[in-house]
Amino acid sequence: MKKKIVFIVLFASFFTIGKSQLKDVTFTLSPMIEHTWWNDNLTIDNSTFWGGRVGFGFGPMFEVRGYYQRSLDVQATLRSIDWKVTDDWAEKMVGSHVDMQRYGGELKLNLIKNRIFSPYFTVGGGVQRFTYQLPSKEDPLALLDIKEEQLFGALGLGAKFRLSDRLDFTLEAKNNFFNVSDQSYYLNPNYVLKEDENNRLHNWAAVASLDFYLGGMKADDDxxxxxxxxxxxxxxxxxxxxxxxxxxxxxxxxxxxxxxxxxxxxxxxxxxxxxxxxxxxxxxxxxxxxxxxxxxxxxxxxxxxxxxxxxxxxxxxxxxxxxxxxxxxxxxxxxxxxxxxxxxxxxxxxxxxxxxxxxxxxxxxxxxxxxxxxxxxxxxxxxxxxxxxxxxxxxxxxxxxxxxGKAVDTDIAYREVTQRAVHEEREYSNEQINQLRAEYQEQIAMLNAELDSVTQAQDYTRAAEIMREREAVDYSLQHLDTSLADGSTLVRMTEDDLNRLVNDVIRETRRSAYDYYTSQAAVVEPSRELTDRLDDLERKLDRNFVQMSQAGQATTPSTTTVISDRTTATRDIAPRGDAVSPGRVEGRFFKLNRLSVFTGLGFGDMTAWNVGGRGYLQIGDTELDFVPEFYVGMGDKNGLGLSGNVVYNFLQSDSFVRPYVGLGLGIFHGKNVHYGTNVIIGADIQFLGGNLFADYSCRKWFKQNQLAVGYRFVF
CATH class of the missing domain: 2.40.160.20 (Porin)
Known part of the structure; x- marks a missing residue:
């Protein structure tokens, strides 16, 4: 009975281990053991291998590993060295000890993230080496060392059990497969080689390992x-x-x-x-x-x-x-x-x-x-x-x-977290205040009922005591209402206080996060200044609850908010009357903020169909862009083109179509390769968050020309 209890406790504790998992790059080290059941067409005894794996983990889902294995004691019945030139070769089988080694690599994909139990899939391959001895053809008493190498592939499906943040236990079913030929001495005598089909043999194996993870950091929970x-x-x-x-x-x-x-x-x-x-x-x-x-x-x-x-x-x-x-x-x-x-x-x-x-x-x-x-x-x-x-x-x-892709915005994320915390604190405060009022209302109702009872009994002494108690409660409730209405009595947190606190916390969090993710330290301590500010805020909230508890309860329920709402969010707003191009920013000299793809007809000394792309780097706070362009020309003669251009955008706030012009230098595809100028004239319109555009390009003064249409992604 005691053994059962111990087993149940250990089993329950195993499944209550934390679910946190490592992120970033980790180094993996795994001792392993494998048992292989060889194909019936091989004369090798089923074998046990020992070995290890080393590799890298790239986050919680993907790993690249290399491994080495060596067999324990393996016996086999092998064909004799002259089996191909005798008629009774099937009877000339020789017992021998076989030493096997494997080395290779594999990819591992975890199918579930951040779980105690997680299935995974592996694919890999490598080289397996067989070393054995056979009697010499000239002198049967002399033994010849035979070495044979083969390529093999492997597919596996397994499950890992998380023992801790840096240790997993894994079980895996694996299929190892390789080709054989008439040169293989360990083939079954009854196996017939296929001439027009593959001679691939599949072998099943069971693998167990302990996976240690070194480096990396714990995954973030918020x-x-x-x-x-x-x-x-x-x-x-x-x-x-x-x-x-x-x-x-x-x-x-x-x-x-x-x-x-x-x-x-x-x-x-x-x-x-x-x-x-x-x-x-x-x-x-x-x-x-x-x-x-x-x-x-x-x-x-x-x-x-x-x-x-x-x-x-x-x-x-x-x-x-x-x-x-x-x-x-x-x-x-x-x-x-x-x-x-x-x-x-x-x-x-x-x-x-x-x-x-x-x-x-x-x-x-x-x-x-x-x-x-x-x-x-x-x-x-x-x-x-x-x-x-x-x-x-x-x-x-x-x-x-x-x-x-979409750039991360930590300010939005922090505002969401802060607003969520403020909302939760506000709701908790309201619940506490309303609960306190409900309790006092119940107490007043009980006093009124008792007053009616003693009045009917003509117990005027007790009635006077009850009236004094009710007056005390009424006074306390009136004092509570006065305190909630008067900011000088109750310490309240204004919108300006909240704004200053949020800005301080954002600055401190940015500095702490930078230190954390650049030094990869395990713990980042907050500054003394921030700790003092948060302690002061906590003391203010505590004084609020103490004063409200001492004041009593109001006669009618209402909703009380200790921290006022922020009615507007901070955002950058362009001045009225200024036309702003989508994706354009201020404050940086070069900013890649748009990418486009285009296709169109190329004509001049030869005709081709062009497909390419452009990048747009805004130059300072101007309406100029540096635009590198790359394209492939497909025609009687295929080729490539590459250029660098400076484009000026004519911005008009009320215009549906916005023109642009550009000038640059490049190398262009044609009947011969052209080096020279590139002139661009075009226009675009806003469409689905980006821009549709059409333009004409004149390359090396009309040696080659292009009419193109495309779509520009803005980010």
Whole structure:
């Protein structure tokens, strides 16, 4: 019975552990044990592995981990070394000890946030190495050391149980799969290799581990703290859309028939948080292999998707990891080394690291180095057996990163928290006062009933006492009403007092939050000045309640408010009569406040259809914008254009259409690459919170021209 009670107490305490979880980047360390049930077509005994995992956690939902495993005591019945040249090879099976090692990596996605129990999903892969001994063909008494390596993939579904803020216990069901061939000595003699289909074997395993989390900070429990955390991370209140025009250079491996190549293109995607995002990319090879150019070829392109995981909050130069996959599309017209036939298109995996350099909240430079893993010539990606069949190329990537999202507003968040606190305190005060009045009303009713009773009994002595008690209560209630009406008797908090207090708290909270999120200290103590102000406010409220309790109760119920309402919110209002362009701000020399996409017809020395984008950086407090422009031209000859322009906006408060003109310099796509001036004339109208616009561009004095329409996002 005692054991049952102890078990119930431990079980209940396990499920009452706090639900807080770590945010930011954490380092993970996990000892693990795994038991594998091998496929029936293998002659290996079911095996137990021990090992560990190390990696990074990017917030509470996503982790990247590498792992190493080694088998305990594994026995197998293997084919003899000359089994392929004998008719009775199935009878020539040799018992042997097998040593197995695995190393690889995986991605982990938690499916539920901030829970004691949370399911998760994993996907990964790596290399497994078999080491065993077989008798020599020439001398059966001599043993030969055989080493075999295979690539494997893995999918897993598990559950983690939170033991503390920095410790999880996990259980996982995993499926490890790999290809086999006639070179595998541990195949079952009855297994028949498939010629036209894959020879992939699946093996189930159970995994248990303890996951330790180092670094990071506890997740914030209130909206104000979360708002300041976002302010001092990437400055956005939620997910953001990301556009990344740029270039790529691929140094193909020596055995590849592809020539080292420059690519131009872009990627676009979503950042789910300040740490993790996904991208889809497309890059087209330039016309001449090995030479940088804005002229695009037609016979080679690469596209796919990747994941970005930042190793720190993007407050400065930020390193990040990059993992993904794609497709190298090679067309028949591609000219390869030695004028051989074009190699087939193929899949590739990629992984690497990069650096991000913020220029502002909305724009950053980025560059990365990636390894491209592709199957060797003549091998299908689904049929790869071992690492020697995978060739590695290097990809160098650089470009601009434009972030489009809603900026966090900590002032709004703080006002909401303050107003909520004031409202709750007001409601509590009203409840206390009304409860006090209700109690006194009940007491007066009881005195009146007793007075009627003693009067009927002609007990005039007791009646006089009751009347004196009622007069005392009436006096107290009159004094209460007088105190509530007279600000000199009751200490009240005026609107000005509240405004000053809120401004002081906002300034102090900003300073404390800055110290907290830049130094990552565990605790930030408030200043002595703020503590004294809050203590003084508490003493004022206490005196209010004491005076009201001593004063008594009013004869009629009413609603009393100790802290008066703020009737207006603080906001910036433009002076009357001034025309203000949407998105324009004051007080900064450069401010990226708009992004646009456009499409249109390009004509001149050649005709093409152009698709591109522009960024708008307001110059000081003027109506001038610096507008970088990037576009892709698609026609008989594909190419790119890039320019920098200064645009002046003609603002008219009563005008439906607002014109603008611009002048700049750039490099433009045409029959030949053009370098020169760019003149822009156009107009826009407000539409759905942004602007619809149409304009004409004259490039290098009519060598190339463009008629374009587009939409401008304002933020």
């Amino acid at each position: 909206e104000l703290s979360r708002a300041y955390a976002r302010l001092f991370s990437d400055g956005f209140s939620g997910m953001k859309f990301v556009l990344e025009p740029g270039g790529v250079y691929v140094d193909f491996h020596d055995t590849s028939l592809l020539t080292d190549q420059y690519f131009l293109g872009a990627s676009a995607g979503i950042d789910f948080s300040s740490l993790v995002g996904i991208r889809a990319f497309y890059y087209q090879a330039t016309e001449e292999p090995g030479k940088p150019s804005l002229d695009l070829g037609k016979n080679l392109a690469m596209y796919g998707g990747n994941l970005i995981a930042r190793l720190n909050q993007p407050r400065g130069v930020t390193p990040y990891l990059l993992l993904g996959a794609g497709y190298m599309n090679v067309k028949e017209g591609y000219v390869v080394r030695g004028n051989l036939p074009a190699p087939p298109s193929s899949l590739f995996a990629m992984g690497g690291a990069g650096l991000e350099i913020p220029l502002s909240r909305y724009m950053a430079l980025h560059g990365s180095v990636n390894a491209l893993f592709s199957p060797e010539r003549g091998t299908d990606a689904a049929e790869v057996l071992n690492p020697s069949q995978v060739k590695t190329s290097l990809m160098y990537q650089a470009g601009l990163r434009f972030n489009l």
